[in-house]
Amino acid sequence: MSLNIDHVSVIYPAADGRPPVAALSEIDLTIAEGEFVVALGASGCGKSTLLNLIAGFLSPTTGSLTLEGRAVSGPGADRAVVFQKHALLPWLNVLDNVAFGLMLQGVGKEARTRTANDYIGLLGLDGFQNSPVYKLSGGMQQRVGIARALTCDPKVLLMDEPLGALDALTREKAQELILKIWGETGKSVFFITHSVEEALFMGTKLIVMSPRPGRITHRFDLPFSRQFQSGTPARKVKASPEFIALRETVLNIIFADEEALE
Amino acid sequence: MTLSPPPKAPAKAAANGAGIRARLSRARATKPGEIYGVPGQGNTFWLSVASVLVMLFVWWLVTALGLVKPLFVPSPQSVLAKFVQIWNQGFTNTPFLEHVSISTFRVFSAFILACLIGLPLGLAMGMSPVMRGIFDPPIEFYRPIPPLAYLPLMIIWFGIDETSKVLLIFLSMFAPIVLGARSGVKSAAIEQIHAAYSFGATRWQVMRHVILPSAMPEILTAMRVGIGFGWTTLVAAEMVAATKGLGYMVLSASQFLQTSVVIMGIFVIAIIAFAFDLLMRFLERRLVPWKGRM
Ligand SMILES: Nc1ncnc2c1ncn2[C@@H]1O[C@H](COP(=O)(O)OP(=O)(O)OP(=O)(O)O)[C@@H](O)[C@H]1O
Ligand SMILES: [Mg+2]
Numbered sequence: 001m002s003l004n005i006d007h008v009s010v011i012y013p014a015a016d017g018r019p020p021v022a023a024l025s026e027i028d029l030t031i032a033e034g035e036f037v038v039a040l041g042a043s044g045c046g047k048s049t050l051l052n053l054i055a056g057f058l059s060p061t062t063g064s065l066t067l068e069g070r071a072v073s074g075p076g077a078d079r080a081v082v083f084q085k086h087a088l089l090p091w092l093n094v095l096d097n098v099a100f101g102l103m104l105q106g107v108g109k110e111a112r113t114r115t116a117n118d119y120i121g122l123l124g125l126d127g128f129q130n131s132p133v134y135k136l137s138g139g140m141q142q143r144v145g146i147a148r149a150l151t152c153d154p155k156v157l158l159m160d161e162p163l164g165a166l167d168a169l170t171r172e173k174a175q176e177l178i179l180k181i182w183g184e185t186g187k188s189v190f191f192i193t194h195s196v197e198e199a200l201f202m203g204t205k206l207i208v209m210s211p212r213p214g215r216i217t218h219r220f221d222l223p224f225s226r227q228f229q230s231g232t233p234a235r236k237v238k239a240s241p242e243f244i245a246l247r248e249t250v251l252n253i254i255f256a257d258e259e260a261l262e
Numbered sequence: 263m264t265l266s267p268p269p270k271a272p273a274k275a276a277a278n279g280a281g282i283r284a285r286l287s288r289a290r291a292t293k294p295g296e297i298y299g300v301p302g303q304g305n306t307f308w309l310s311v312a313s314v315l316v317m318l319f320v321w322w323l324v325t326a327l328g329l330v331k332p333l334f335v336p337s338p339q340s341v342l343a344k345f346v347q348i349w350n351q352g353f354t355n356t357p358f359l360e361h362v363s364i365s366t367f368r369v370f371s372a373f374i375l376a377c378l379i380g381l382p383l384g385l386a387m388g389m390s391p392v393m394r395g396i397f398d399p400p401i402e403f404y405r406p407i408p409p410l411a412y413l414p415l416m417i418i419w420f421g422i423d424e425t426s427k428v429l430l431i432f433l434s435m436f437a438p439i440v441l442g443a444r445s446g447v448k449s450a451a452i453e454q455i456h457a458a459y460s461f462g463a464t465r466w467q468v469m470r471h472v473i474l475p476s477a478m479p480e481i482l483t484a485m486r487v488g489i490g491f492g493w494t495t496l497v498a499a500e501m502v503a504a505t506k507g508l509g510y511m512v513l514s515a516s517q518f519l520q521t522s523v524v525i526m527g528i529f530v531i532a533i534i535a536f537a538f539d540l541l542m543r544f545l546e547r548r549l550v551p552w553k554g555r556m
Contacts, residue, residue, distance in 0.1 A: 077462025
C-alpha cells in the first residue's frame with residue numbers, strides 16, 4: 001500500500017467577504033507502506049487540511065491523490081482518523097465507542113466485543129468498558145479515540161494532534177504505545193503534532209510546513225523511532241547528540257517561520 | 263521594551279478582602295460535588311414548595327379578609343369544594359373523569375400525530391436542502407399565526423366534530439416539533455460525522471448512528487415545548503361545539519359566572535400538563551444523561 005500526493009493545491013473559496021485562502025500549494029508527498037510521516041509547522045500552515053485531504057473529506061483544487069494507484073474520492077475504512085477532540089459519541093460507553101467502527105462494518109457483537117476489549121487493554125483502559133465516555137479524563141478520552149481507530153484495522157492511520165491534550169508523562173507513554181502498535185501492525189501513519197520532540201521521536205519521515213500558502217519547506221528522514229524499536233530506551237534516544245542537533249535545526253526553521261509571519 | 267507595573271487594586275477593597283462588590287461579581291463557592299460556575303445550578307425543590315405555599319396563603323388571606331368578591335376570586339376552600347362536588351356528580355351530566363379523559367385524548371392524539379409526522383419531516387428538512395426548500399415557506403408562514411385565527415377555517419373545512427379539534431391542537435404543536443428536530447440535526451460535531459465516515463460508514467449509518475442520537479436532546483426539548491403548546495390550544499379547540507372536555511367545562515362555567523369551576527378547571531389542566539412535563543424531564547435524564555457534557 002502506498003499513498004501518493006501529486007502536485008496538490010487546495011484553495012478555500014472566498015466567503016463572507018474574505019478573500020480565498022490558499023491553504024495548500026503544490027504538495028508532493030508519498031507515504032509508503034509502514035512509513036510514519038509526521039507533519040510539523042506553525043498554526044494555520046495547512047496540516048489539518050492535508051490530513052482532511054488524505055482522509056477524503058476534501059478534494060484537491062488541483063493535483064491528484066492516489067491510494068494504491070486508485071484515486072482517492074472520499075473517506076473509507078482503509079483510512080481511520082483520530083481527532084484532537086469532540087469526536088467520541090457520548091451516548092455510547094467506552095466499549096461501544098471502541099467497537100463503533102466494527103459495528104458499522106457489520107461485525108457481529110461477540111467478535112467486535114472481543115477485538116474492542118483487546119485494544120481497550122492495550123491502551124490501559126481495562127475496567128472502564130462500561131463507563132460513559134464523558135466521565136473520563138481528557139487523556140483517557142483521547143486513548144479511547146486511538147483505540148477506536150485501531151480496532152478498524154485501517155491501512156493508514158491519520159492522527160491530528162492526538163496527544164495534544166495529555167500531560168507530559170502520559171504523553172510519553174502514549175508515544176511509546178503508538179510506536180509499539182505501529183511496529184507490530186506495520187500500518188502507515190500520518191501524524192500531526194506541535195511538539196518538535198514528539199515529531200522527531202516518532203516519525204520515520206518529517207515534513208515541515210510553512211503557511212501562506214501552505215507548503216512543505218523541509219523534509220527529513222528520521223532514524224529515532226527505529227532505534228527505539230530495536231530496544232534503545234526512549235529517554236536515551238531523546239538524549240542522543242544527533243537527536244538534540246536535529247531538534248535545534250528544526251526549531252530554528254520553525255522560529256524563523258513564525259518571525260517571518262509577525 | 264519596559265513593562266509598566268500592573269495597576270493596583272484600590273487599597274480599601276484589598277483591605278476588607280471580601281467586599282460586597284467582590285462577592286457579588288464572583289460566582290458562589292461550590293458545595294462538594296458541584297462544579298464551579300455552572301449557570302443556575304442548585305436544588306430548587308424546597309424553595310418551589312415554599313413559593314407555592316406562600317401563593318396559596320395569599321390567595322386564602324385575600325378571600326378570607328373579604329378584599330375581593332367571591333365572584334371574581336373565590337376562596338380556595340370553595341374551589342376545593344367545587345372540585346369534590348364535580349368529582350362526585352360530574353359537570354353537565356358528564357362524569358368529571360370523562361371530561362379529563364376526552365381532553366387528554368384530544369391533546370395526546372394530536373401530539374402523537376405531530377411527532378409521527380413532524381419529527382421525520384424536521385429531520386429530513388435538516389438533512390436535505392430539497393426538503394428544506396419545499397417545506398420551509400409553508401411552516402414559517404403559518405407558525406406565527408395564533409390558532410384562534412385559523413380556527414374558523416378549520417371549522418369550515420373539517421366541520422365541528424373531533425377532526426377539527428384535534429387538527430387545531432395538532433397544528434399548534436407541529437411547527438415547534440418540526441423546527442426542533444430540524445435544528446437537532448445540526449447538533450452532531452463535524453468530527454463525529456467524519457470519524458464515522460472514516461470507519462467506513464454509509465450515509466444512512468451516519469444518519470442512524472451519529473446524527474439521530476446527537477439530535478435526541480433537541481428532539482426531546484421540542485416534544486416538551488410542543489405538548490405545552492397543545493395544552494394552551496385545548497381551550498380554543500373546545501370552544502367549538504364541544505359538549506365534553508376540560509376546555510368546554512371552563513368555557514361554559516364562565517358563561518354562568520361559576521368562577522370556582524373556571525379556576526378548578528384551570529388547575530386541573532395545569533396539573534396534567536405539569537405531570538406530563540415531569541415525565542418528559544425524567545425521560546430526558548434517562549435517555550440523554552450526556553446532554554451538554556461533550
Ligand atoms: N473550512 C475552511 N474555510 C476557509 N478557510 C479555511 C478552512 N479551514 C481552514 N482554513 C484556512 O486554511 C488554512 C490552513 O488551515 P488548517 O486548519 O489546515 O491549519 P493547521 O495547520 O491545521 O493549523 P493548526 O495547527 O492551528 O491546527 C488556515 O489559514 C485556515 O484559516
Ligand atoms: Mg489543525
